[in-house]
Structures are given as C-alpha cells and as structure tokens.
Amino acid sequence: MIKLEKIRKAYKADNDWIPVLKDVDLEVMEKDFLAIMGPSGSGKSTLLNLIGFVDRHYLGNYNLEGEIVTSKGDADLSRLRNQRVGFVFQQFNLIETLTIEENVELPLLYDGWNYTQTKSKVQELLEKLGIGDKGKKYPKQLSGGQQQRAAIARAIINDPDFILADEPTGALDTQTSSDIMNVFKTLNEEEGVTIILVTHDPSTVEYCNRVVHMQDGVLTEEVR
Ligand code: ADP
Ligand code: MG
Numbered sequence: 491m492i493k494l495e496k497i498r499k500a501y502k503a504d505n506d507w508i509p510v511l512k513d514v515d516l517e518v519m520e521k522d523f524l525a526i527m528g529p530s531g532s533g534k535s536t537l538l539n540l541i542g543f544v545d546r547h548y549l550g551n552y553n554l555e556g557e558i559v560t561s562k563g564d565a566d567l568s569r570l571r572n573q574r575v576g577f578v579f580q581q582f583n584l585i586e587t588l589t590i591e592e593n594v595e596l597p598l599l600y601d602g603w604n605y606t607q608t609k610s611k612v613q614e615l616l617e618k619l620g621i622g623d624k625g626k627k628y629p630k631q632l633s634g635g636q637q638q639r640a641a642i643a644r645a646i647i648n649d650p651d652f653i654l655a656d657e658p659t660g661a662l663d664t665q666t667s668s669d670i671m672n673v674f675k676t677l678n679e680e681e682g683v684t685i686i687l688v689t690h691d692p693s694t695v696e697y698c699n700r701v702v703h704m705q706d707g708v709l710t711e712e713v714r
Contacts, residue, residue, distance in 0.1 A: 491518055497549070498514075511533050526538070532704040537704065540552070543567040546567060577654050582637040590629065591612055638662065642658075652683070655686070659691060667694065
C-alpha cells in the first residue's frame with residue numbers, strides 16, 4: 491500500500507543542513523498495525539508527516555498504491571490528506587470552541603458533505619467509540635481518554651485508508667492508554683484499518699503486528 495524508498499530529508503540550521511531521515515525504506519501493507527519506536531529527536535514525527543502528505547520537501551520515492559506521491563503539488567497533496575489519512579495526536583488537537591459533534595463532523599464538511607447529512611453518521615461513530623452521550627459537550631468537559639476517542643472519531647469519519655497516530659497515549663494514564671490501544675486494535679482487526687503508530691511506550695507495542703526502530707534518522711525493522 492505504502493512504499494517508501496531511500497527517503498532523505500534534512501533541515502537547514504544556519505548554513506548547515508542537518509540530516510533527519512537517512513535513506514529510509516519502509517513498506518506498509520494494508521491492515522498492518524505498525525509501531526515506530528525511537529528516542530526523542532530521532533525523526534519519527536518527520537517521517538509521519540511525510541507519510542501523511544503534510545511535507546513534500548524530501549528526496550527519494552513515495553509510492554501509494556501505485557500513485558507516485560513524490561511528484562505531487564500542494565493541491566493534490568491536500569486532497570490526499572483529506573481523503574486518505576486520519577491523524578491522531580498526543581494532545582488530541584480538538585478545536586476547543588467546537589462541540590465534540592462539530593469537531594468530528596468537520597472532515598465531512600471539508601469533503602463536501604452537507605451539514606444536514608452528517609449528524610447521524612457522526613452520532614453512530616461516537617456511539618461506536620463509547621462516547622455517544624458526549625456529542626454536545628466541549629473538549630474541555632471531557633476526560634483525556636474521552637477526548638482521544640473523539641479525536642479518533644474525527645480521524646476515521648472519512649473512512650481513510652490509514653491512520654497516523656503520533657504518540658496518541660503519551661498524555662494518558664496507564665489504564666486509559668490501554669483502553670485507547672484497544673480502540674485501535676478493534677479498528678484494525680474488525681474493520682481492517684491500517685494503523686501507523688509512533689510510540690515511546692513498550693506496552694503499546696504489544697498491540698502491533700510489526701515494529702520498526704528509528705535511531706538518528708535510520709529506520710530498521712525488528713524481527714519478531
Ligand atoms: P521525533 O518525533 O522522533 O522526536 P522529529 O521528527 O520531531 O523527532 O525531529 C527530528 C529532528 O529534526 C530533531 O533534531 C528536530 O530538532 C529536527 N526538526 C524537526 N522539525 C524541524 C523543523 N521544522 N526545523 C528544523 N529542525 C527540525
Ligand atoms: Mg515526535
């Protein structure tokens with residue numbers, strides 16, 4: 491599904507270019523639940539943003555189901571971003587001035603849905619994620635775990651091909667972390683959603699079927 495070949499990226503600092511991704515090769519198959527582990531600053535988020543069509547300043551090849559992503563311009567990339575991928579972040583990144591329902595509805599509206607058609611789809615998904623009674627609340631009125639469930643709802647409302655989750659349990663306690671990992675696991679196993687998870691926490695890796703390690707911009711796969 492996703493094929494990265496010899497991906498290189500550097501950031502400019504003063505007059506130097508600092509390499510951040512060094513010849514990264516990675517293949518992600520449909521229905522994979524992949525963990526990317528590695529120390530802070532090793533390039534995990536940089537890689538995730540590139541996979542998620544946020545960043546197009548890199549060298550190498552990115553192939554998505556036969557489409558060459560590398561050569562696409564900004565308009566094509568934002569279309570891919572809206573239709574193909576759902577993001578989940580450590581700090582949830584919900585919009586504080588919108589209700590949970592409105593937050594989850596937003597990707598549908600961007601995708602051209604009329605707001606009269608979205609309500610039942612949103613409610614159904616909130617119920618599936620165990621927060622069916624929270625639609626009218628604001629993010630601050632929910633616990634961390636409930637906010638992350640809402641963020642997951644927002645990420646999958648468009649039926650994306652894959653989810654990119656950047657340390658999604660990093661702000662949660664142990665019990666809530668395992669609840670959230672079980673939500674991902676159910677989506678992966680029962681609905682075949684492909685998930686790429688960046689994580690620090692070894693206990694979350696148990697939920698994944700593959701693990702790769704990032705060290706100073708070099709990616710290696712763990713043989714299990
Ligand atoms: P990780 O997610 O593994 O902690 P990042 O991908 O965020 O690592 O960062 C990798 C390296 O790239 C770090 O050294 C970081 O300081 C640097 N970096 C990240 N984003 C930028 C940026 N926008 N400009 C310059 N350097 C950056
Ligand atoms: Mg990071």
